[in-house]
Amino acid sequence: MADFMHDLPLSWRPRRDESDVTGDWRDAVAEILDVAATQLDAAEVGDATREWLATDFLRAASSRRLKFAEAEPESETEPEPEPSPEPAAAHDADAGRPAQGPTAQGPTAQGPVAAPPADRLRAAAVMSRNARAVPVRVLARVVAAYLVLAREIDAAPTIASRTSGAVALYLAAKAPTPIRAVINGHTLRARDADWDFGRGPVLEADAVPMLEFLLGRSDSAPRPAPRSAPGTSGY
Numbered sequence: 001m002a003d004f005m006h007d008l009p010l011s012w013r014p015r016r017d018e019s020d021v022t023g024d025w026r027d028a029v030a031e032i033l034d035v036a037a038t039q040l041d042a043a044e045v046g047d048a049t050r051e052w053l054a055t056d057f058l059r060a061a062s063s064r065r066l067k068f069a070e071a072e073p074e075s076e077t078e079p080e081p082e083p084s085p086e087p088a089a090a091h092d093a094d095a096g097r098p099a100q101g102p103t104a105q106g107p108t109a110q111g112p113v114a115a116p117p118a119d120r121l122r123a124a125a126v127m128s129r130n131a132r133a134v135p136v137r138v139l140a141r142v143v144a145a146y147l148v149l150a151r152e153i154d155a156a157p158t159i160a161s162r163t164s165g166a167v168a169l170y171l172a173a174k175a176p177t178p179i180r181a182v183i184n185g186h187t188l189r190a191r192d193a194d195w196d197f198g199r200g201p202v203l204e205a206d207a208v209p210m211l212e213f214l215l216g217r218s219d220s221a222p223r224p225a226p227r228s229a230p231g232t233s234g235y
């Protein structure tokens with residue numbers, strides 16, 4: 001199909017399988033939590049370090065506001081509410097519903113009945129799978145927290161292509177002005193994942209570095225694709 005036809009109205013574009021398109025990211029959140037638990041178990045750190053890493057991860061993943069390293073001026077942001085103890089609980093609180101599953105008073109909390117750190121992450125994964133529909137904004141917070149954890153324990157981040165693509169698309173729309181100034185008018189493409197989105201000349205990077213840039217944590221912006229690489233239709 002000619003490249004120009006990708007810019008035609010949606011009804012004229014080539015059809016593709018969209019059976020996996022969804023607004024519910026429960027399983028993706030649970031998958032990230034399970035991977036984080038496995039990597040935290042394998043990390044060569046002491047018990048105390050493992051404990052605070054798990055606590056920090058769950059706190060960041062459960063925050064009701066995604067933090068960008070390249071933040072907008074404080075006058076343009078709202079104060080952050082107190083975080084909920086687990087990602088799914090934070091989503092229930094966003095929607096004005098009682099939290100489902102373990103909470104700060106339950107077996108995943110700090111205290112004499114606290115579970116081992118990695119088991120707390122696994123419990124959160126179970127809660128995510130049993131929760132109501134989870135939107136992409138919650139997935140983005142969990143992925144952002146996971147990338148910090150992976151860096152702290154020197155683990156290679158493991159994120160499914162579909163998950164990294166959905167989070168990249170969300171971050172591209174929410175990123176601070178300096179980041180949007182770099183990516184506006186371009187197609188963003190992950191070299192090592194099956195996704196791209198946007199319109200215009202292609203900027204590409206591997207999926208995780210792309211996410212880190214969109215989060216404002218990296219100065220390594222995606223780079224122009226070689227002229228020989230044709231654009232494709234993605235998210």
